[in-house]
Structure formats: C-alpha cells, structure tokens
Amino acid sequence: MMRDYRCWAEIDLDAIRENLAWLRDRMGAERKLMTVVKADAYGHGLRQIAAHLMQNGTDVFGVANLEEALTIHRIGPGWPVLMLGACLPGEMDEAVREEVMLTISNGEEAERLSRVAAKQGKSAIVHLKVDTGMGRLGVASGEAVDLARRLPSMPGIRLEGLMTHFAAAEEDAAFTDWQRNLFERVVKDLRDQGLRPPLVHAFNSAAILHEEDEGFYYNMVRPGLLVYGIWPKGARSIGTDLAVRLKQVLTWKCRVGLVKEVTKGVPLSYGGSFVTPRPMRIATLTVGYGDGYLRAAGNRAKILVGGVECPVVGRVTMDQTLVDIGTAGEVKAGDEAVLIGRQGRAAITANRLAEWCNTIPWEIVTNISYRVPRVYRGGKAA
Numbered sequence: 001m002m003r004d005y006r007c008w009a010e011i012d013l014d015a016i017r018e019n020l021a022w023l024r025d026r027m028g029a030e031r032k033l034m035t036v037v038k039a040d041a042y043g044h045g046l047r048q049i050a051a052h053l054m055q056n057g058t059d060v061f062g063v064a065n066l067e068e069a070l071t072i073h074r075i076g077p078g079w080p081v082l083m084l085g086a087c088l089p090g091e092m093d094e095a096v097r098e099e100v101m102l103t104i105s106n107g108e109e110a111e112r113l114s115r116v117a118a119k120q121g122k123s124a125i126v127h128l129k130v131d132t133g134m135g136r137l138g139v140a141s142g143e144a145v146d147l148a149r150r151l152p153s154m155p156g157i158r159l160e161g162l163m164t165h166f167a168a169a170e171e172d173a174a175f176t177d178w179q180r181n182l183f184e185r186v187v188k189d190l191r192d193q194g195l196r197p198p199l200v201h202a203f204n205s206a207a208i209l210h211e212e213d214e215g216f217y218y219n220m221v222r223p224g225l226l227v228y229g230i231w232p233k234g235a236r237s238i239g240t241d242l243a244v245r246l247k248q249v250l251t252w253k254c255r256v257g258l259v260k261e262v263t264k265g266v267p268l269s270y271g272g273s274f275v276t277p278r279p280m281r282i283a284t285l286t287v288g289y290g291d292g293y294l295r296a297a298g299n300r301a302k303i304l305v306g307g308v309e310c311p312v313v314g315r316v317t318m319d320q321t322l323v324d325i326g327t328a329g330e331v332k333a334g335d336e337a338v339l340i341g342r343q344g345r346a347a348i349t350a351n352r353l354a355e356w357c358n359t360i361p362w363e364i365v366t367n368i369s370y371r372v373p374r375v376y377r378g379g380k381a382a
C-alpha cells in the first residue's frame with residue numbers, strides 16, 4: 001500500500017525545460033549555457049535534474065565539488081563539468097583522470113595541477129578565475145594577464161576558460177559595472193597578446209537579468225537560481241513579466257497532523273513565545289526544522305492550508321509546526337499544506353519565505369533536508 005508522504009517536495013521537470021528554453025531565448029543560440037547544479041541541484045535532486053538538463057539543452061554543468069562532478073559523469077559520461085570551488089591538492093589526481101574542468105586562482109595551483117597531469121600523461125582542463133571584487137577565489141585582475149601567459153608553458157595545462165564572479169549583481173549596478181570593466185580589460189589584454197580562451201563567462205542569474213551581454217566579452221552564462229524558476233531579488237528592479245515567464249520548479253508540501261480548538265491565553269510551542277489572544281483554531285503540521293523549514297519562520301511565516309495563508313504561531317520545532325487556521329474553512333487531519341508553491345489561488349514563493357526568515361531563496365531551497373522525498377513530475381516529452 002502506498003503510504004502518504006508527511007513532508008515532501010514536488011519537482012516539476014517540465015518547468016525546468018521551460019525555464020531553460022526561456023534562458024536560451026534570452027541569451028541567444030550562439031552562447032553556451034552552463035547550468036549550475038551544486039548543492040544537490042539547489043535542493044532539487046542532482047541526479048534527476050542533471051539527467052533532465054542533459055536531455056533539454058544544457059551545454060556545461062557547474063558544480064561545487066568533485067563528488068558532484070563525478071555524479072554527473074556517472075549519468076552522462078564525458079559531459080563537460082566545471083568545478084566552481086577550489087580543487088584540493090588531494091582531489092587533483094582524480095579530477096584530472098576524470099576530466100573534470102577546474103577553476104584555478106593562482107600559479108601554485110596551476111603548477112601542482114601541471115605536475116599531476118604530466119604524471120598521468122593527460123591534460124588538466126582549467127578555467128582561470130579573475131577576482132574583480134568578490135574576494136573569494138580568483139587571481140587579482142592586475143595579475144591575471146601574467147598568469148594566463150605562463151599557463152601555456154606548463155606541461156599538461158589546457159586553458160579552456162576565463163571567468164569572474166559578480167558579488168552584487170542584483171543589488172548594485174555601479175559595483176557590477178566596476179567588476180565588468182576590470183574583467184573586460186583582462187579579456188581585451190589577453191586578446192591583444194593572442195590568448196583567446198574558448199569560454200569566457202561571468203553571468204550568474206542576477207547578471208542575466210540585469211546586465212547587457214555583449215557577445216564580444218562573454219560566450220557562456222552560468223545561471224543557477226533561474227533554472228529553478230526563482231529570481232534573485234535585490235535593490236535593482238526586475239521587469240514584471242519575469243514572474244510570469246519563469247516557472248517555479250519546486251513545490252514544498254506537508255500535511256495537517258492534528259486540528260484543535262484552543263481557548264484564550266494558551267501558550268503554544270517551546271518557550272510559549274505565542275500566547276493565544278482569543279480562542280483559536282490551530283493545526284499542527286508535519287514539518288519542522290528537521291525537514292529544513294527554518295526555525296526563523298516561527299511567528300513570522302505563512303503556510304497555505306485550505307487555499308489561504310495561515311500564520312505560523314509559536315516556534316518551529318524539529319518535526320512539527322503550528323499554524324492559525326482561523327480563516328482556512330474546513331480543515332482536517334491529512335489535508336495538504338503548502339510551504340512553497342500554489343494552493344488554489346494562493347501562492348508562496350521561495351523569495352517570500354526567504355524574506356519572512358530573513359534570508360535568501362538559495363538558502364531556503366538548499367536547506368530542505370534529506371528527510372523530504374523529492375517527487376518528480378513531467379519530463380516525459382523530452
């Protein structure tokens with residue numbers, strides 16, 4: 001017998017395909033598309049999402065670490081994968097053998113890789129990262145040209161890409177402009193020296209939404225969030241048609257475990273941070289921070305029950321969360337509740353939940369825990 005899920009995520013694979021088509025349309029057919037699938041494809045499930053993206057027109061995958069890269073190679077041997085995090089010395093041998101593309105930030109990394117590659121009689125395929133203001137990985141922009149010129153002389157190093165990363169593309173147009181100028185100067189200086197790495201890339205989701213992409217400087221983009229139909233919200237405004245055109249891929253649900261009437265003056269949940277101001281109808285839901293529903297949602301977020309937004313009351317606990325269902329009509333044990341997604345005419349986006357929790361949508365989706373089964377829908381027409 002099929003048992004009810006208590007807390008689960010429905011992943012709409014058709015929505016991913018539509019988002020990919022929208023990205024293609026926006027970026028132009030000649031530009032390559034790297035879909036970023038780190039952190040279990042932003043919580044959507046790496047294996048299923050990667051397989052689906054392979055069938056629907058991604059060119060390259062972006063991942064955080066070697067394990068994620070190898071997972072992709074097991075599904076699609078030979079697919080281009082770029083590891084966006086630094087490659088640890090202890091990972092280099094395997095990374096080179098498995099032909100995972102690597103991000104490098106300095107000469108030391110390049111030399112170490114060169115030795116590993118030479119020993120194997122193989123090439124290490126590298127993307128040189130330029131730090132234009134993110135301050136995380138990458139060579140300082142003033143030193144990038146020198147390093148790029150040294151690479152061809154290192155045995156076994158193949159320079160496949162040149163990249164940078166924006167620190168505030170959704171927030172700050174002037175700073176993004178500053179980063180672009182630094183990067184575009186590096187690209188130009190390299191060209192003047194006859195160096196043309198095949199892939200030049202910088203645009204994350206926010207840059208895709210806010211920046212003009214002149215083909216001369218960039219020929220690949222690296223969206224993560226947009227692939228999943230979530231937009232990076234910041235101080236820079238976004239055209240209103242976006243919300244309509246992007247399809248949110250993930251719907252996160254749980255169930256009503258118990259319905260009860262509570263009298264006035266009753267403290268609810270740990271610490272009694274909520275005390276009923278009047279007699280109330282309360283539902284106890286089968287979700288908690290053990291499922292990745294952030295504790296910060298306590299007394300702040302809303303959850304859809306009976307097609308209406310019901311306020312979370314009291315603290316979120318490990319496995320259960322309470323909501324005020326006073327306006328929700330008839331509610332009974334076993335009913336579905338929606339944490340992210342639509343129910344009837346009501347909807348809660350990952351962005352909205354993030355705001356309630358004082359965080360960002362990336363953290364909301366990557367935090368959904370292993371306890372939450374991902375259930376896949378659509379995708380057959382690939």
Ligand SMILES: *Cc1c(COP(=O)(O)O)cnc(C)c1O
Nearest residue numbers: 036084165204205222223224225
């Ligand atoms: C995560 C990441 C991306 C994708 O970022 P989004 O904001 O989700 O589009 C692109 N590039 C690098 C280097 C990243 O680490």
